[in-house]
Amino acid sequence: MRRDYWESLCHRWAIGPCQERSQAVKHNRAAHPKKNVHTSGLVSYATHNQKLCHELERAPTFCKLFDRTHKRRGTDDYVSKSARTISETYDKTMADRYVEGTPHPDLDPEAWVDATGWPRKG
Incomplete structure (x- = not known):
């Protein structure tokens, strides 16, 4: 630069x-220290996405990317109860909205907003 x-x-x-x-x-x-526990540090989502894409030899799903940045390295433990709840709620919402075996988006923004509890904005 x-x-x-x-x-x-x-x-x-x-x-x-x-x-x-x-x-x-x-x-x-x-x-709110418990809300700010990520495993990615200064690594951006884009960088994690590229690394996962290389590892999986295909584009990662949104859920895989979320898990990469919200689980402790080398374990299956989420960094917080909130992260676990969001993941479980999103998975359940997606299962409820879309019949298994039918096409569905990788990321459903409405389901994500519902899972995170974020207020809807315009």
Whole structure:
């Protein structure tokens, strides 16, 4: 990356809305430590997706990608009860919505929102 681009980004991140958002996120992480336990660290979903694609020799399902980033390495244990509940709820919702053996999307956004309990936005 060119130095002037980098300096411009650093300046942008150091002021105004970026700093406000950073402080809000820092506060939320401290207030809810059990909600912020991921095994992926600084590795993006895209990178995990690429690695899984290489390992499986095909595109991974959304659930496999979720498990990769929400289970402890080398075990079948989720990083939190919340992650386990989300996975189980999503799997059950998908089974209820789609008859086994029929085509269905890899990711059903409505089923995911229902499983996570996130509020619906527009």
